[in-house]
Amino acid sequence: MSSLWLLEAKAYPEENRSAEAISKRYWLRPGTYTVGRPGTSSDIALLEDKSISRNHAIVIVPSLQEWLHTGAPYVEIKDTSRYGTLVAERNDLQADGVTKQTLRAFDRYMLRFGYQSPFK
Numbered sequence: 001m002s003s004l005w006l007l008e009a010k011a012y013p014e015e016n017r018s019a020e021a022i023s024k025r026y027w028l029r030p031g032t033y034t035v036g037r038p039g040t041s042s043d044i045a046l047l048e049d050k051s052i053s054r055n056h057a058i059v060i061v062p063s064l065q066e067w068l069h070t071g072a073p074y075v076e077i078k079d080t081s082r083y084g085t086l087v088a089e090r091n092d093l094q095a096d097g098v099t100k101q102t103l104r105a106f107d108r109y110m111l112r113f114g115y116q117s118p119f120k
Contacts, residue, residue, distance in 0.1 A: 004029060005061055005075055010118045017116065021047040030063040035113055051114030053081040074102050086112040
């Protein structure tokens with residue numbers, strides 16, 4: 001058994017990005033993923049957002065053995081960008097930019113990379 005997480009693009013009410021950009025889904029298995037611009041070495045390339053840095057964020061999905069020590073599954077988000085990464089529980093994106101945030105299983109989070117790339 002291993003942890004599996006879904007990072008799914010979300011559209012804004014008045015969206016101007018393409019259907020491809022707002023329909024991206026990334027299934028994350030244990031490992032480290034970089035978030036950034038297309039055309040870079042990023043594992044998760046965010047389309048049509050000029051506020052995305054080459055190396056915008058790091059998503060760390062620990063192995064089953066690693067999260068058993070904490071008692072619950074989790075994912076870590078580390079912001080490495082100039083324009084920030086927002087993390088909030090439920091649909092409230094009023095949280096401040098993060099340098100490191102731990103996300104717990106069974107909760108729904110909203111993430112926004114840069115200014116125009118929301119995910120849930």
